[in-house]
Amino acid sequence: MCWHQSDNVMQHRILVIDDNRDVIKALKLLFLLNDIDCDGATSPEQGLDMLKTSSYDLVIQDMNFSLDTTSGVEGKALYQDIRQLNSDLPIILLTAWANLEMAVELIKDGAADYLEKPWREEKLLASVNQLLELYRLEKVQFKQQKQSQARTTKLADKFDLAGLVYADPAMLSLLEVATQVAHSDAPILITGPNGAGKEKIAEVIVANSPYKNAPFIKVNAGALPADLIEAELFGVVSGAYTGATKSRIGRFEAADGGTLFLDEIGNLPLSGQQKLLRVLQTGEFEPVGSSQTKKVKVRVISATNAELSKAILQGKFREDLYYRLNMIELNLPPLTERPEDILPLAKHFIGEDKQLSSGAIQTLKRYNWPGNVRELQNVIGRAKLLAQGSIIESGDLGLNIKQSSSAAASEFTAQDIQAALSAHDGNVTHAAKSLGLSRQAMYRRMDKFGIERE
Ligand SMILES: Nc1ncnc2c1ncn2[C@@H]1O[C@H](COP(=O)(O)OP(=O)(O)OP(=O)(O)O)[C@@H](O)[C@H]1O
Numbered sequence: 001m002c003w004h005q006s007d008n009v010m011q012h013r014i015l016v017i018d019d020n021r022d023v024i025k026a027l028k029l030l031f032l033l034n035d036i037d038c039d040g041a042t043s044p045e046q047g048l049d050m051l052k053t054s055s056y057d058l059v060i061q062d063m064n065f066s067l068d069t070t071s072g073v074e075g076k077a078l079y080q081d082i083r084q085l086n087s088d089l090p091i092i093l094l095t096a097w098a099n100l101e102m103a104v105e106l107i108k109d110g111a112a113d114y115l116e117k118p119w120r121e122e123k124l125l126a127s128v129n130q131l132l133e134l135y136r137l138e139k140v141q142f143k144q145q146k147q148s149q150a151r152t153t154k155l156a157d158k159f160d161l162a163g164l165v166y167a168d169p170a171m172l173s174l175l176e177v178a179t180q181v182a183h184s185d186a187p188i189l190i191t192g193p194n195g196a197g198k199e200k201i202a203e204v205i206v207a208n209s210p211y212k213n214a215p216f217i218k219v220n221a222g223a224l225p226a227d228l229i230e231a232e233l234f235g236v237v238s239g240a241y242t243g244a245t246k247s248r249i250g251r252f253e254a255a256d257g258g259t260l261f262l263d264e265i266g267n268l269p270l271s272g273q274q275k276l277l278r279v280l281q282t283g284e285f286e287p288v289g290s291s292q293t294k295k296v297k298v299r300v301i302s303a304t305n306a307e308l309s310k311a312i313l314q315g316k317f318r319e320d321l322y323y324r325l326n327m328i329e330l331n332l333p334p335l336t337e338r339p340e341d342i343l344p345l346a347k348h349f350i351g352e353d354k355q356l357s358s359g360a361i362q363t364l365k366r367y368n369w370p371g372n373v374r375e376l377q378n379v380i381g382r383a384k385l386l387a388q389g390s391i392i393e394s395g396d397l398g399l400n401i402k403q404s405s406s407a408a409a410s411e412f413t414a415q416d417i418q419a420a421l422s423a424h425d426g427n428v429t430h431a432a433k434s435l436g437l438s439r440q441a442m443y444r445r446m447d448k449f450g451i452e453r454e
């Protein structure tokens, strides 16, 4: 195990509550030598007063105070009073052998640890250091959680999220940007894998734009043969080519004054790309087979799951068009990279009438979702049909992955743990979630492999 003292400026403070002044003196000295502030209180009343007036990171408390008792009743009362003041503060109980049973009872209630008198210094220090570090991380995490809750509330209050469901911080950040840029005219490019929700993001942008009540036209460049795309986008006059028997307006004209969503933009052929570039620059175009120039004002949102930069290198996509389209680029991560979205989305697709078993929840969290949200939607739709009663079991999901958490967990290597941490910018909670581990289990593995907790 590697123990970390507070690496930064923050100094930890411990309060020792014990009627034996020698105990306080000995602990103060021990902690002084280890760079930890320590105060002492010789009675429960004094200790509680000190906890009310200043802030501590850990309490070490005795179990007996008046000379004639050894029952531990006073210690229990003190423990409970401290818990009333602070439900998270780590509390270490110093017990005599006779109070062991009481100590165990309080551990079950949430005391952090107990040590028998006389204590071994290394053991006490080990426990203290570990608890201080955990408490510090919990406080940091609590603060982050509070902040993202506040951001989530603000987003919901200020904007129309068009029914989009999310809980992951990655999605929160993305939505903050998307809603910020929604009001401008600037073209937006949404990138992300299949079924991740690119169109949904486009809907959010439109819902918060000045064009929300104007036309919102969607064109899928991937679903049309190359030679029809231009006619689809810009319109066609009759006789322009065989089969063009009637004149037809294009999607740009239909979207005039509003928004055009160009899906799978990477599939647009080069000739169409040139026309598109011109509309984006001037608003002008000519329908296929016509020499009459038309002018429109359209906000363009495009989407792709292809790497346009690669297509540019291969000469399949115009670089100037790319820079025009991606004035603002929103990158939507795959579902596995926003693990906190999985359950809320699953519940959203299930609706009111059914629930997930805990096994099914585990399965959903562990699966790697190559088809992202759309796949999740399909899996849930099928599971609802297959489920016998009101509970969706893991088997109803039809996803073939390992079920046993303990077996899976024991297989993680140092590289797995490290990779998960890097993928989540060192955020232990998210890294742990992505591996299907609890935060504590993650810390144990980090300690086992000597991975620093920062
Ligand atoms: N965050 C979300 N909340 C609610 N529904 C969502 C969310 N994300 C996606 N969906 C739904 O999942 C389905 C797939 O999403 P969408 O069509 O937006 O993905 P896409 O990235 O455009 O997919 P493709 O790459 O296939 O075009 C849609 O039915 C959409 O409404």
Ligand SMILES: [Mg+2]
Pocket (backbone or CB within 6 Å): 198, 199, 263, 303
């Ligand atoms: Mg799409």
